[in-house]
Amino acid sequence: MKELNFNPKKSTQEFRDNYKLHDLAEEVGLNLLVQWGFNFESFGKDRRYEKLWEKGEDKPDMIITYNGKSALLDWKGKQSKGWLVNERAVKAYENWERKLKMKVIVCFFVFNSSKILEDRRFAVVGIHPFVGSKNKQWDNNKTVEFADKLPVFNKENLISLFE
Numbered sequence: 001m002k003e004l005n006f007n008p009k010k011s012t013q014e015f016r017d018n019y020k021l022h023d024l025a026e027e028v029g030l031n032l033l034v035q036w037g038f039n040f041e042s043f044g045k046d047r048r049y050e051k052l053w054e055k056g057e058d059k060p061d062m063i064i065t066y067n068g069k070s071a072l073l074d075w076k077g078k079q080s081k082g083w084l085v086n087e088r089a090v091k092a093y094e095n096w097e098r099k100l101k102m103k104v105i106v107c108f109f110v111f112n113s114s115k116i117l118e119d120r121r122f123a124v125v126g127i128h129p130f131v132g133s134k135n136k137q138w139d140n141n142k143t144v145e146f147a148d149k150l151p152v153f154n155k156e157n158l159i160s161l162f163e
Helices: 012-035 087-100 155-160
Strands: 039-042 062-066 069-078 084-086 104-111 117-124 130-132 143-146
Touching: 012 069, 012 104, 012 117, 069 087, 084 087, 087 104, 087 143
Parallel strands: 069 104
Antiparallel strands: 039 062, 062 069, 084 143, 104 117, 130 143
């Protein structure tokens, strides 16, 4: 068997801990989608428990549908209001948008230290501009930040994307 010689920036536990806020954002977000009359199905595969996860093309979490129109959607759980996304992910989202001719919506749910929801916003790739972050993050990832004031993730704003 081939031996891999690399030092990951995140431990397994740190990697999986990053998903706790994601899972919380997804739980709250799915509840809202149900209330608002959206249909949804999984799109991206949860790979957090795979032994070796090679960098590849990120996939949004799901496809959402409203009145016969669909979009891709990805959940982001955060503890601050910096609308940051890995640069690698945004490039992949741009590719999915072109390939499937569907909007890609990135939903940000901001929770305080007690896991209470404080804000929810969204960005649409290709509509909301982003800029590259000056520094890499603690885990050595390059990120981009959506620069404009982002719309609130609510029924009215989300439905307007499907008109």
